[in-house]
């Protein structure tokens with residue numbers, strides 16, 4: 001397993017490094033988007049839901065209230081409980097989408113001023 005994995009957000013042409021043993025959420029926090037949710041960090045609150053579209057990963061215990069078995073089979077995971085085994089591509093879902101969208105529109109506005 002590599003020491004660092006590159007994780008790319010499909011919709012935003014943005015990526016971050018994740019270290020071995022580190023959760024996706026921990027790596028995502030380094031993107032520096034204001035408001036990245038750091039809820040329970042334990043797979044229980046569901047605020048960090050993402051869909052892995054490419055790559056291998058391991059997941060810990062996740063609340064079935066937030067990720068059904070069907071969703072999990074389609075790559076949906078809670079970022080705080082997901083550990084990449086190599087480079088990954090993912091889509092943010094739900095609450096995270098609003099945060100990243102907001103951050104991108106704020107950055108565009110600042111770039112135009």
Ligand code: FES
Pocket residue numbers: 025037038039040041042043044045046047048078079080081
């Ligand atoms: S931070 Fe609560 S489920 Fe991930």
